[in-house]
Each structure stands twice: as structure tokens, then as C-alpha cells.
Amino acid sequence: MGDIKKKNQIVELDEVVLRFAGDSGDGMQLTGSLFSDSAAFAGNDFATFPDYPAEIRAPQGTVAGVSGFQIHFGHTSIHTSGDYADVLVAMNPASLKATLKWAKSNATIIVDTDTFIEKGFLKAGYDTNPLEDGSMNDYNLIKAPISTMTVAAVADLGLDAKVALKSKNMFALGVVLYLFNRETEKTNEFFEEKFKSKPVIVEANKRVLKAGYNYAENVEVIGQVYNVQPADLEKGTYRNITGNVATAWGLLAASERSKLEIFLGSYPITPATEILQEIAKHKSLGAKAFQAEDEIAGICSSLGASYAGSLAVTTTSGPGLSLKSEAIGLAVMTELPIVIVNVQRGGPSTGLPTKSEQSDLMQALYGRNGDGPVIIVAAASSVDCFYAAYLSAKLAVEHMTPVILLTDGSLANGSEVFKIPKVASLMDINPPIVKANDPDYLPYRRDSEKLNRFWAIPGTEGLRHRLGGLEKDNPSGNVSHDPINHETMVKLREEKVQRVANYIPEQEIIGEDEGDLLIVSWGGTYGVMLTAVEKLQKEGKKVSLAHFRYISPLPKNTNEIFKNFKKVVVCEINNGQFVNYLRMNFPEFRYEQYNKIQGLPFLVSELEEKFVSILNEL
């Protein structure tokens, strides 16, 4: 292998975006995650994003059935899964058709030429063979007969062609590992572990991987090998984690630290289902996962568990949040703690189930009858899902109120490098549980600072009481229709949520706290916003970023940060929800808005372009 490096020129790169695309059955997700492992092993920082169709198996060879996996890895800090690919692997014509628009204009494109037969490219919607009609001339095209060489590599193993072809994704991985100067050992170890009971499959995958690697070494087209040095990451133990798993683990950590058993009542819905699946795995941690008959039963069972003293959670996505509205109102009224995780997707209605959006903000804020304030936290990245979920649980139980945690499809399915924390290093969680026979206990007596009521758990002596959806007398907890009492209670519930601002950090600004343009964003767009803003700052532009994680209540200093900028632009993946929330709360400022509603994340490039154009108008 030493020879290879001598033979080819090694080009050092700071960061690379690599995309694998193929048919749903081609194993692109596995290929991508194996490459991620190699990036991890090489000490790179990285972020990944899978892009798969809503259908489980759309018709083979069609654009609708294309499954993709993108990884952005680097020597520098990586905050997004990348805009456009430097290297694209397209396993068939449909995947080339579907993803070429996401490749840079001079990208390296690796294709399986065996699939570019007439039947194949016609099915993908091409009139002529794109590999031969000149349309690919600007790209660095590597035409590899991947299928043929895969079958040849395992010819003497006695596998039938169909089984042999299953490992053609490993041929592509072999090519890419060579291209980025990576070893194959780690991947071989994976085969040995994964197919322990099937030695012939281990052998087949190893041979195909090696065949791809050797092919890349020998073909003339690959003139150079790229190298991406390790990133400058803090010392520690790391892992790769998706937003949904991070959310589940953050909740489990909160359960452990609060000494409250976790109860998750939920109903499967894309893209939130993995959280339920993940919690269901961990019964050894005492986690109780209850797959209810519908979204309403999901939250109602959880609210029952909250009354009985559990760390109560329900998980859903937009349409499910609509169904839970009435029960969230019951949680507001009974002042029981519950975390409602809403993994946002494109809406309204069924909308774009597998695509991401930030369009449930208004629903989270106001989607209930009556004045029903709740705490709203929005996770900033896949890794932040862990901390945001932990924090949501802490705020819910300490302030005795429902908390809506907003994540989104991009965070949920995307993955990032996660520096593993020690559970003992996380903030304390102190639920206000009432001791047996407390003579002062009344259901709606409150803490003088936080205004939370106290948690009297069934089974405890001397604290029998009834809660419910009817308005209650302050503080006795008896049913009350008294007009003045109702007004008092509405205001107390509002004030309790507002006072949470005393327990959360002030809003930070990335960059100077005065300048030409303040860029405002919230939730899952953090990585792309940060990348765009840092680029402009490096160019000397007077721009700063205020990225909000706390939506309700807003941090105490929110109105102060807008003052010192000539312009404020609010960027979000919806038709303008946070911007209108700010207009309502702080009407003294003028806000521009930048919205994208295509079921797609912002691109760094389009953000830069937008911000530059605003700056030019100044």
C-alpha cells in the first residue's frame, strides 16, 4: 500500500462531502454508515444525513426508489451534512438522475456502468445514455463495471448471481476508501462480526471490498488520492449518534438523575418512531414504553403515569401533536409534568412525512383551547437533542408543567459526532415531591419563587387529592367556577411559565453584539446558520448570529439583543412563524424574514447569498 501513495499524488483537503446513492435495496445506508465509521477511526469530525423515499420499496430502478446517504467529514469543525457533494457514488441511472443536482459542478462521480443499459436509463427518465451523450463531460467521471467485477470477485465461492450482487455496494465502498486514503481493516472487522454465522458471506464481502480498492488503485482515472487530516477535537470518548437516539438517551439520562422511572406512551409516526423503538429496548434501565392505540392514548397514558409519579414522555410528529392538543390542555390545567417530543416534518396534514420543516412552532405555542401556556425548547443539532431532551425533562418536573421539545426530521435522522458525557456531570434534577402527611399540602399551593405546585404521588399517606380538567380553586384544588379565581389561575399558569426565564441562560450572540446584520434562527438550523455566519465573519462582514433554543419563554435579554444592529433577519424552514412571534412580543423592531418551504434544509451557499444581498442594501 506504501506504493500506492507514492504512485499517486496525495491532495490534502479540509473537508469533503461524499454522497452514496442507489436503489432502496442497494444497501446505501449501510455503505454510508461504514464510511462514517472509517471517518471516525481517522479522527475526523463529521455529520451525516440519510435521504430515503417514503415508500419502503418503491419500484426498482425508478427515481422514486432512490435511497441516499450523505456524509460531510473534515479536518475542520463540521456543523452540517453539507450542501453539494464533492464525490457522488451512483449505483444506477435513477440515482444519478435523482442526485446529480446535489453534486458540485466539478465533482467526482463514480457509476456502475453495468446498470446503464437502455432499459435502465429509460426507466430513470433519460432519453439517451447520460454516460455517453456528453452530458457528463464537466465531471470527473469514473465509469466502473461494478456489477460485473463484483460477480467475478466471488466467482469461485459458489454463490448465485443474485446473492453475489448484494455485496456490490462494498465494491463502491472499496473504491471510495482508496480514494480517501483509508484502510479496509475496520470494515473487514465489521463483516466478521455482522455475518459471524455465515463465513462465506464474510469472505464474499471482504473480497468485493478488496476488489473495489484494487480497481481504484489500478485505474488511470484516479490520478490522485485525497487525505483529510484528523479534526482538532477535544480529548474524550466519542460516538456517532442520530437525533432520535440522542433524544431517547437524553430522556433516559434524565430518568436516572431525577430517580423517576421513565414512562413513554406513544404511537408510531414518521419521523419520531425511532425514539419509541429506542426506549422500548432499554427495559434494563427500568424504562416503560407503551405503544398505545393512537396519539391521544399515547399522551393520556403518559399523563396518567405522570400523576402516578413517573417521568412522563410522549413522542410524535406534527399530525400527532394536533391529536394531542386536548390532552396537553389537561396537562396545563392539572399542572402535571410531561415532555411532549415533536419531531417536525413537512405539513399541513400528512404533508411531507419524510421531509423536514419547522412549521409546528405556532401549533406548539398556541394549539390548544383556552390560555394554555407551556414551555417550548427547540433542539439545535442531532447531538443537542440529547441535552435538549434532558433539559426538557428537568424543566417539566421542576416547574410542574408540560414541555414541548421541538426537533425535526433532519436532526432526527441525521447523525453527528458526539463527545460522550458522564451522566454525573449533567445538571441536577430536583422534582418537588411532597413528603407523606405534609400538613401544609394543598393541591394548588405553590412554590413562592417558581410558582410550581407540588407533586403528591398516589400511594403517599395523607395527601389524597383529585385533579382534573375543570378549573380549580386556588389553592384548595376544589372545583371552582368563581370568575375571579379563574382569572387568578389563568395568570398564575402564565406567570409560572414566564418565570422559567429566571432559570435558563440569557440568549447568546455569536459574533459582535452590535453590527450591520443580526441573523436570527432557531431549532434544527443551527449548523447551517453557524457555517454561513462564520464564513461571512471571516470575510470581515459585520454579521452576528442569535440562534434560539428557548422559545417559550424567550430568554430575558431577547429584546436587548436586537437594538444594536441595523437590520435583523429571521431565517426559518416555514412560512414565517418565529418571525411573527417576535413581531408580537417585540413590535418595536423591524424584522426581515428569509423562509424556505421545500422540505429541504437551508444551504450554506444560499444563506450567504441572501445575507450578502441584505448587506448590500444597507
Place this chain on the structure above:
Amino acid sequence: MTTDTQNQMDIPQLSKEDFKSDQMVKWCPGCGDHAILSSMEKVFPQLGVRKEDIVVVSGIGCSSRFPYYMNTYGIHGIHGRAAAISSGVKLANPHLNVWMITGDGDCTAIGGNHFIHAVRRNIDFNIMLFNNKIYGLTKGQFSPTTPQGSVTKTSPQGSFEVPFNPGELVIGAQGTFFARTVDTNPKMMVDIMLEANKHKGTSVVEILQNCVIFSNKVHDLVTNRETKLDNQILLKAGEPMIFGKDMDKGIVLKGTKLFVVQIGVNGVTVDDLLVHNPEDEDPGIHNMLARMSAPEYPVAMGVIRAIKHKPFNDMMDDCIVAEKAKSKIKNVDDLLNSGNTWEI
């Protein structure tokens, strides 16, 4: 056994007074709910559980005000969702003794989905279904149990709807316990509630209840002094199905149908009558018994079905114990460091 006895010894002698709430009971004078409340106050001291371990859960409707009138832990929930709330309470803390109070509208209309799934899962709690065959709190609209043709506020020309029979719903939903009683028979109510509590799993008790305002006398044939004995049969495990004012009528199975027979006529003897077996896994006869309606048949009272299946909550608890014993992941630090990790 020893543990049970010891536990019971720890529980002070309780009385009706221990469960009386200080809240004014606001049901209409003459409402059947008063009698049900009174029976329940008699039942709770006999459960053998601490008064702090009882939780009463309800949805919305006249019956659902129940938790406010009992001095226990309780939740007055939202319309139709009491079964889901009860499921969460019991699963979160299986030591609690959970009672769900619901009506025909709350349980079989807006809460129908939660009801059948709760029954199917067999979580150990007791459902008291007050069936007055009308919407009372919203003032007189037909419910899913209102007889077809009934004139109500929303069916001024008579209802077109075919009603549900709660017993058939429970049995069809794989229920393990179904019993029926009536608000005019306090002794029977107490006995049946105690039976429901003994059953491990979801116990459904349909309580035929009179709404004095909107469906007065809807159960008249089984409550009226003159007609009630000829129009109901109290089923007892292991006993032949005899009923009537003079205890001279019985139920027999001929072919695939039940028939009412007169003992002593056409040579019919007690030996020809069906013997009640609530523990029969086969729901066939139970379903036929639950369907019987007056005046063609006597309405079946008592425990119609009570089969032994392991409750969901016990399975969940056993699974947690087993996983704790065998899993390498003992805490969240183990979890965070499991699988593929690397050092920098």
C-alpha cells in the same frame, strides 16, 4: 398467602367514612349515580388495600364527576380518555388499585377505541360503565347504547342507529371479565364490584343506571318491582340458570340458540338447564348470555365472563426484572459507551 395476610394486618380497619369527600354531590335527585356512589363507599373499605393506594379515574359526563365525590387519589380526565389515563396510572405503579368510572357515551362513543384496546390488553384495573343509554350532561342526545327508534334531542323522529351491547363489545375485544348489575340492587352492586376487584386483568362492570331526567325508566323491566324478577337472571358460577318470581323458569341451549323454558312443562327439569361457567375460554355462551334482552329473555346479571389470563402489567414487570438481570447495560453511562465508540 402469608404476605397477603401480613399486608392486610398492616391496613387499618376502614369504613365508609374514610372515603366520604367534603364536596357537595351535584347529581340530580333520584339519579342512579347516588346509589352507585353509596355502594362504592361500601366496597372500598373491603378491598384490603390502603386508602392511599386507591386511584379513581374518569372521563367526562355525569358519571365522570365521581372522583370528586370519593376521598381517594383521583383524576377527572378528558372526554373518552379515562381508559388511557388509567392504563398509564396502573403501568407506572402496579401497586395502585385503579378504578375507572365512565358512562355509555364516554366509554363506547368518544372513548370507544381506548375502551376496546384497554380490554384487549388486559391491564389490571376495574371499569365501572354506567349505562343509562343517553347523554345526560349535554341534556338528552342518543348514545351508542340508545335503542333504535328512541326519540331524543338529536333523533326527534326516532334514532336510526343500531346500538352497541357493552358485553358483546368486551367479549369481542378479547375481554377477560364482564359482569352486569343494576343501580337499584345495592347488594348485587357490592358483590359484583368485589368480584371485579378480585379479577386480575381489566374487569368491566356494566351498571344499568337510570337517568331520571332524560331516559327515565329505560331499564324499567329489570328494575320495576312487578316485572324485575321475570326479566333478569342472576348468573352464579356452577349453578343452573334459573330465574323468575317463582324461580320456575330456566335457560337451555338447543342447537345454536338459547331458549327460555318453564320447569315442569313438557318434561323440562333443572337438569336440562345450562350450568353457568364464567371461566370457559370459549366466549360463545358468554356472548349469547350478554346479548339476552327483555322481555324475550331475562337480562343476564352477575359475572358473565371471568377467565384467567396474565395481565399486561405483570408481563411488563416480569420483562423488566428479566432484562435487568441479563442486560450488560446497567445504567446510562453503560448505554452511552455501548457499541461503536472511539477515543481522541
